[in-house]
Amino acid sequence: MLSQTKRTQVRKGAHKAVQEPQVLFDIIDECLVAHVAIQEAQGPVVIPMLAWRVGDFVYIHGANNSRLLRTLRQAAQTCLTFTLFDGWVLARSAFNHSAHYRSAVVFGQFEVIEDKAEKDRVLNHFVEQIAPGRTQAIRLSNPKELAATTVLRMPLNEASVKISNKDVGDDLADLELPVWAGFIPYRTVVGPLKATAGLHASIPTPDYSAAYGARWEN
Amino acid sequence: MLSQTKRTQVRKGAHKAVQEPQVLFDIIDECLVAHVAIQEAQGPVVIPMLAWRVGDFVYIHGANNSRLLRTLRQAAQTCLTFTLFDGWVLARSAFNHSAHYRSAVVFGQFEVIEDKAEKDRVLNHFVEQIAPGRTQAIRLSNPKELAATTVLRMPLNEASVKISNKDVGDDLADLELPVWAGFIPYRTVVGPLKATAGLHASIPTPDYSAAYGARWEN
Numbered sequence: 001m002l003s004q005t006k007r008t009q010v011r012k013g014a015h016k017a018v019q020e021p022q023v024l025f026d027i028i029d030e031c032l033v034a035h036v037a038i039q040e041a042q043g044p045v046v047i048p049m050l051a052w053r054v055g056d057f058v059y060i061h062g063a064n065n066s067r068l069l070r071t072l073r074q075a076a077q078t079c080l081t082f083t084l085f086d087g088w089v090l091a092r093s094a095f096n097h098s099a100h101y102r103s104a105v106v107f108g109q110f111e112v113i114e115d116k117a118e119k120d121r122v123l124n125h126f127v128e129q130i131a132p133g134r135t136q137a138i139r140l141s142n143p144k145e146l147a148a149t150t151v152l153r154m155p156l157n158e159a160s161v162k163i164s165n166k167d168v169g170d171d172l173a174d175l176e177l178p179v180w181a182g183f184i185p186y187r188t189v190v191g192p193l194k195a196t197a198g199l200h201a202s203i204p205t206p207d208y209s210a211a212y213g214a215r216w217e218n
Numbered sequence: 219m220l221s222q223t224k225r226t227q228v229r230k231g232a233h234k235a236v237q238e239p240q241v242l243f244d245i246i247d248e249c250l251v252a253h254v255a256i257q258e259a260q261g262p263v264v265i266p267m268l269a270w271r272v273g274d275f276v277y278i279h280g281a282n283n284s285r286l287l288r289t290l291r292q293a294a295q296t297c298l299t300f301t302l303f304d305g306w307v308l309a310r311s312a313f314n315h316s317a318h319y320r321s322a323v324v325f326g327q328f329e330v331i332e333d334k335a336e337k338d339r340v341l342n343h344f345v346e347q348i349a350p351g352r353t354q355a356i357r358l359s360n361p362k363e364l365a366a367t368t369v370l371r372m373p374l375n376e377a378s379v380k381i382s383n384k385d386v387g388d389d390l391a392d393l394e395l396p397v398w399a400g401f402i403p404y405r406t407v408v409g410p411l412k413a414t415a416g417l418h419a420s421i422p423t424p425d426y427s428a429a430y431g432a433r434w435e436n
Contacts, residue, residue, distance in 0.1 A: 035299055037263070039257050044295070046298070048301040079255075081253055083251060085250075094357070101266065107261070134308070138309070138397050139395060149313075168414040180355070180413065180423060181414045182412050182414045188404055190403070193398075193401070193402060195400040196386040196399045197385060199400065202396075203398050
């Protein structure tokens with residue numbers, strides 16, 4: 001169960017709250033983009049960052065001179081939010097329109113991965129998640145590249161997860177109105193692979209579809 | 219041109235920065251989900267919110283008792299970030315892997331829309347953006363519903379916009395490696411409409427595809 005702290009307690013729409021860590025993990029694994037906040041002098045700043053999970057930790061990475069990473073590596077309090085938008089809910093009244101979504105709000109502080117072998121391992125884990133088998137084919141990072149990269153991790157132990165997937169919620173008095181009600185679904189389609197210009201014709205196209213399940217399209 | 223302030227100056231990847239307001243507007247109009255940050259006692263908090271644009275302003279709404287809206291209506295400094303993820307860039311080296319995306323980071327302070335007619339107008343504008351013509355069919359909001367809804371707006375005059383859509387950026391020395399390089403595109407597919415359970419069979423299915431262009435699928 002995810003920990004219940006003051007800041008993870010879902011007050012609005014509490015029926016949408018989910019406590020199972022696996023639901024959080026699935027949202028992160030499908031989303032892979034976190035909106036990461038830091039507090040600056042003028043106010044909060046939210047930056048989209050690639051973020052991936054290995055076990056109970058979430059990882060982000062970037063160049064050593066990134067302003068965001070320089071702040072986060074000081075163990076600044078941060079919040080990472082992951083959102084998957086699943087579509088619109090069209091009710092019979094304007095007021096009852098809503099959306100389907102899955103979201104996770106994760107709180108904590110990052111720590112730096114100093115060890116180069118561990119950096120290499122978690123970065124390659126990320127490549128494998130995007131493109132299974134690819135670390136067997138590409139040139140892996142050299143010591144200079146690893147030294148230029150900051151990798152941070154944060155434990156996934158303080159989070160609030162919400163899933164909104166319910167039927168249209170109309171007022172009883174509106175149910176007989178002669179108006180269409182239902183859903184506009186959104187889905188993400190991944191693929192097909194597109195080769196870079198000038199790729200040698202003898203190089204076969206790999207198959208990364210296993211990472212994407214039903215989202216993959218050839 | 220978008221204003222250049224200390225906090226909107228793009229330092230990392232400056233070649234990805236875009237100054238034209240229309241590019242910002244297009245990202246907001248396609249995304250419609252903002253990651254909105256406020257500063258709380260323990261640290262920043264990022265909440266996904268529906269956010270839509272009318273002219274040079276971005277709007278959010280919610281119940282009057284929303285914690286986030288109660289903070290934002292005090293003119294708290296905030297940041298709204300919009301991100302459209304367009305896919306993975308698979309280079310010949312682990313280090314040069316990257317992503318295609320379009321993002322906008324908007325700074326400012328919200329103000330409350332007090333006038334009920336103006337609230338109604340901008341809320342209906344949002345419904346029309348999602349489902350063109352729909353405000354002609356649905357029950358529009360009554361005074362009680364409008365009174366229960368907080369609508370906030372913020373001018374779109376301090377933002378940094380980045381578009382990453384370049385070719386694979388491999389090191390010269392890696393170009394001859396026998397490894398596939400290219401892109402895993404992501405795209406959002408919208409539709410087809412799905413009626414709610416129990417919808418009367420005599421009610422025709424509307425056509426909202428005009429709002430979605432090439433993203434629409436029947």
